[in-house]
Amino acid sequence: MTLASVEQLVGLEPGVDPDLAPVRLPRRDLSGLRKAALFLAQMTREEAGAVMAQLSPEEIDALTGELMRLKNVEPADIEDVLYEFHDRMVNAPMLGSGGIEFARQALTAGLGDAEAAAVLGRLQAVYEEPPFTSLRNADTRQLMSFVREEHPQIIALVLAHLPAPQSAELMSRLEPARQADVALRIAMMDRTTPEVVRLVEDEIGRRMGSLLSSPDLPAAGGVETLVEIINRASRPTEKSILEALASTDPELAEKVRSQMFVFEDIVIVDDRSMQLVLREVSPADLAAALKGVRDDVRDKVMRNLSERAALDLTDEIELLGPVRAAAVGEAQARVVAVLRTMEESGQIVIDRGGDDDLIA
Numbered sequence: 342m343t344l345a346s347v348e349q350l351v352g353l354e355p356g357v358d359p360d361l362a363p364v365r366l367p368r369r370d371l372s373g374l375r376k377a378a379l380f381l382a383q384m385t386r387e388e389a390g391a392v393m394a395q396l397s398p399e400e401i402d403a404l405t406g407e408l409m410r411l412k413n414v415e416p417a418d419i420e421d422v423l424y425e426f427h428d429r430m431v432n433a434p435m436l437g438s439g440g441i442e443f444a445r446q447a448l449t450a451g452l453g454d455a456e457a458a459a460v461l462g463r464l465q466a467v468y469e470e471p472p473f474t475s476l477r478n479a480d481t482r483q484l485m486s487f488v489r490e491e492h493p494q495i496i497a498l499v500l501a502h503l504p505a506p507q508s509a510e511l512m513s514r515l516e517p518a519r520q521a522d523v524a525l526r527i528a529m530m531d532r533t534t535p536e537v538v539r540l541v542e543d544e545i546g547r548r549m550g551s552l553l554s555s556p557d558l559p560a561a562g563g564v565e566t567l568v569e570i571i572n573r574a575s576r577p578t579e580k581s582i583l584e585a586l587a588s589t590d591p592e593l594a595e596k597v598r599s600q601m602f603v604f605e606d607i608v609i610v611d612d613r614s615m616q617l618v619l620r621e622v623s624p625a626d627l628a629a630a631l632k633g634v635r636d637d638v639r640d641k642v643m644r645n646l647s648e649r650a651a652l653d654l655t656d657e658i659e660l661l662g663p664v665r666a667a668a669v670g671e672a673q674a675r676v677v678a679v680l681r682t683m684e685e686s687g688q689i690v691i692d693r694g695g696d697d698d699l700i701a
Contacts, residue, residue, distance in 0.1 A: 371418065378407035379414065379422045473502040473542055481507065485514045487545060493519065497526035498541055505569040512570055513578040520578065521585025528567045528586075528593055564593075568600045602681060602691070604630060604673035608641050610680070614689035615645040621679045628657040629672035632664045 371379070381389050381404065393401055449457040476484060476499065488496050488511070496515070500508040500523065512520055571579050586594035607615065619627070619642065631639050631654075643651045683689045 371422070374403060374407045376422050376425075377404060378411055379419055380426060382408060382411060382414075383419065383423065473499060473538075473545075476503060476545070477507065481510050481514070485511055489515070493522040494526050495541060497523045497530060498538065499545070500570065501527050501530055501563075501566050502538075505566075508570045509578075512582075517581045517585065520582050521589065524567055524571075524582045524586060525589060525593070527570070528564050528597065530563060530566075564596055564600060568597055571597070571601060598681070599674075602677055604677055605635065605638050607676075607680070608637055610641075610689070610691055612645055614683075614691070615641065617689055618676075618680050618683060619645055621683070622676050624654060624657060626672045626675050628654060628661055629664055629669055630676050631658055632661065632669045 381392060384392070393404070396404065488499055496511075496519075500511060503511070512523065515523060571582055583594060583598065586597060607618075610618070627642065631642060643654070646654060680689070680691075684691055
């Protein structure tokens with residue numbers, strides 16, 4: 342509660358619709374602050390304290406000062422304020438339920454159209470639930486039974502809006518051919534109109550009934566979303582999707598592959614696998630690849646080299662001097678290519694955070 346809201350309750354807003362004004366007119370024109378102070382003075386100390394606790398320091402100072410100035414108050418003024426408060430509380434048109442439209446109207450009245458739109462734009466992304474929020478707590482098997490026979494575009498839309506681990510599990514339950522179709526649609530997806538998303542969400546919610554509890558739409562889908570899903574899927578699912586994408590759209594498949602593992606991701610590679618990879622990478626590529634990287638990435642490499650090799654690599658990095666960003670990127674790509682080749686051949690295994698545990 343703010344001072345403005347206390348004042349509004351006692352009829353302090355300028356420009357109130359005459360049709361909503363109380364029938365009884367006040368004896369004289371009191372200021373909003375005066376009315377708020379008179380209203381607060383009729384409460385018990387506990388009640389007044391509870392209201393004051395909701396106000397800002399500036400509002401408390403203003404209201405406290407007005408309370409201190411309350412002398413020789415006429416009973417008729419108190420009666421007018423209490424009557425006006427009661428009338429506005431029981432007057433249904435004045436009772437609001439809040440919501441975005443109410444916030445939009447209030448902001449527009451106070452700030453104007455442009456600033457109101459800017460404020461709502463900043464806050465909507467924070468306070469509005471993202472699409473398909475209700476599906477996030479649904480049992481994966483039950484959810485799959487509802488979407489399995491849907492058109493691939495519908496499945497892609499749903500998976501693009503769910504957390505990557507949940508989407509990966511759902512993807513792994515699809516048939517290989519369907520996985521490829523859905524993966525392609527996720528990669529090609531950019532933005533979907535709120536109306537379409539809401540229609541799909543409502544239809545799934547209606548069909549799933551009690552299994553589920555749940556406006557400009559943020560971007561969803563795209564190659565990055567697909568990469569995140571694949572990275573958390575099982576290795577067979579990953580391989581199946583990439584092979585199918587390669588036969589359907591080789592350029593897209595390569596784009597997905599290139600983003601599936603970036604150089605900085607070497608921190609998730611176990612030490613034994615890292616040592617095997619480093620044996621296959623040229624010192625020149627390694628030195629260039631480590632230019633400007635995070636400390637944890639450099640430490641990962643250094644601690645998996647012998648003491649002598651680590652010293653030599655440090656010297657080589659210093660001797661290189663400034664290196665073009667493009668050259669660093671190319672060197673890092675060659676290191677990643679070695680790592681990917683070794684993974685595909687089964688020489689190393691990378692734990693991407695999925696549920697496919699290793700067996701010793």
